[in-house]
Amino acid sequence: MDLKRLHYFCTIADQGQISRAARVLHMAQPPLSQRLRELEEELGTPLFLRQGRELQLTDAGRLLYRRARDILRSVDATKEEVIRAATQAGPTLRIGLTPTSRALWLSRFETLRALFQDRQIGLVVGDSSYLEHLLETGQIDAAFMQPPLHPENFRIQRLASSPPVAVLPRRLHGTVPPRLTLADLAPHPLLLLRRSFGVSTYERLLRSFHELGLTPNVALYSSDVSLLLELMRRGFAGIAVVPESEAGDMGEDYWIRPLEADLPDYHLSLVCRSGEQDAALVERLLAFWAD
Known part of the structure; x- marks a missing residue:
């Protein structure tokens, strides 16, 4: 056969x-x-x-x-x-990156290059659930991502956290209070971040709406925060709820406001497989993030 x-x-x-x-x-x-x-x-x-x-x-x-x-x-x-x-021209460092950590990653890229001059760097950008799969199957060496759904399988080092914020175009919202409640969000079309698998801020946000008797107008949800923010830049007439760390470069044409809601922060972690043999690699990555 x-x-x-x-x-x-x-x-x-x-x-x-x-x-x-x-x-x-x-x-x-x-x-x-x-x-x-x-x-x-x-x-x-x-x-x-x-x-x-x-x-x-x-x-x-x-x-x-x-x-x-x-x-x-x-x-x-x-x-x-x-x-x-x-x-391959030489040893490769295969890294995963969640879109919710894009801005933090870009701000440290030159440091990463300097620290790993001996390796080619390969970057896979994807939802944390997808990166978790790539780690489990050995297709990447480490990932900067949200905490995995099955933490028992991995070595996890929490690096940073970022609260969810609302991004609003100033042309549609002349004045905005210092903090926005869910009642402030409910009348507007919403762009929301949602993990591909498992419970995330998206599910907790919708549950909070429903507990207050509010029906959110979800225009789109996606695991790609860059896509949501690009829609805002292209004139989307609504509100995006994204990590504060990713909304910082939206510019003066947008309001960025914290939310008056009981929602967890987005946590950026360095994740490697349990029992990883190359402990020196993990330590070098941690040093990269600390610089």
Whole structure:
């Protein structure tokens, strides 16, 4: 059972017809039919039920399809990893960064370069839930992110915190009180930050609205704070609720106000896998952040 036959088999299953699969594979129909027969003979079982020109997977075929897809994806991923390893000019420091920490990260980038001159730096920007997955699977070495959902799997060093604030365009809000209540926010379209998985400030904010008998007008939620702030810059007629650390460069055209609400701060942490062998790397990263 070779990889080419598995690829042919999956393509036939996806297309539902050998003729359509042959067109997709840019090959003639007879040799493709022959490869399928060879695979069925090797396994000793039919993989498809023939209903006219249409093909439907048998129970055995469905099992093989699931396993074959996993095998082919694994092979493709392995090829990519080998190619990446072959093209690296030197040791790489693979770092994850949550969008809620973008401003803090940018302010320290030159320090990072100076501290890790011996390594190429690779940066993956993503939601904290995604970065947690990359850490678990060994695809990044460390991440500057919100605390992981499963902290028992990681070494975590809290670095900074930032409270949620409201960002309002001055052209729409002539005067704004020093602090905004949820009642102040409720009438306006809102741009809110939400984690992909797990409970975050978003869920706590909505619960606070509902406890006060208020119905928030959520125009958009996203895990990307940069996108929310870009919408504000492009003239969004509402309010964005984001970490204070990320709202600092909005300029004089916007009000930035703290919230009169019981909401947790956004916490930036350095996160590495538990049992990380390269303890010196972690210490160097901590030193980078302390500078």
